[in-house]
Amino acid sequence: MSAPMQRMAVYCASNEGARPEYLACARTLGTLMAQRGLTVVYGGGRVGLMGALADAALAAGGEVIGVMPHGLVQREVAHHGLTSLRVVGSMHERKAMIVELSDAFITLPGGLGTLEEFFETWTWAQLGVHQKPIGLFDVEGYWSPLVALLDHVDAEGFLRGNPREWLVVSDEASSMLTRLQTFHAPTVRRWLRLGET
Structure with missing residues (x-):
């Protein structure tokens, strides 16, 4: 039996987006x-969804760990009221530490940085680097076009192995957390056979 989840990473934007539902x-x-x-x-x-997430968790008595490159801390965008702020040397180190610290991942609405974090984490699951679930929090249908694209990519034969099985998609926070907490990792199937390109 696997250990209960203790930490979840949340990928989200440093701005508020166009709809109040994103902050909410x-x-x-x-x-x-x-x-x-x-x-x-x-x-x-x-600031943005990042700040709203952290402030709400702290106000409810929760623990919040931030991971930020030194350069961004110096630009005064860091949240200094966290339980712990880990300062690293680069964006690559930031992503690696977040994956190492976390038992699961949730992707809120966001832009290029959020998409990049989501795809790298999902790719690492496909490659067997980790066996942790990845959630897409589909607020107001924000991720629906992406889910449709992923289904299309899968149908066209470009998703090797079983990467779609690692994704949990939900439009409701409590359901998302429950599904991630009860997730059972699928067996990693070989995504590339010898001699294939």
């Missing part, structure tokens, strides 16, 4: 994670 979902998620005893691991920012 970040706050709801932070509060629920704290109520369930889950530590938030995130990029360490104090």
Whole structure:
């Protein structure tokens, strides 16, 4: 039996987005994670969805770990009221530490940086680097076009192995957390056979 989840990474934007529902979902998620005893691991920012998530979790008595490159800390975008702020040398180190610290991942609405974090984490699951589930929090249908694209990529034969099985898609925070907490990792099938390119 696997150990219970203790920490979940949340990938999210450093701005608020165009709809108030995005900020609201970040706050709801932070509060629920704290109520369930889950530590938030995130990029360490104090603004946008990042700040809303962290502030809500802290206000509900939860623990929040931020991971941020030194250069961004110096630009004064770091949240200095966290349980712990880990300062690293680069964006690559930031992503690696977030994966190392976390038992699961949730992707809130966000831009290029959020997409990049999601895809790298998902690719690492496909390659067997980790066996941790990845959630897409589909607030107001934000991720629906991406899910449709992923299904298309799968149908066209470009997703080797079973990467789709690692994804948990939900439009509701409590359901998302429950599904991640009860996730059973699929067996990693070989995504590339010898002689294939």
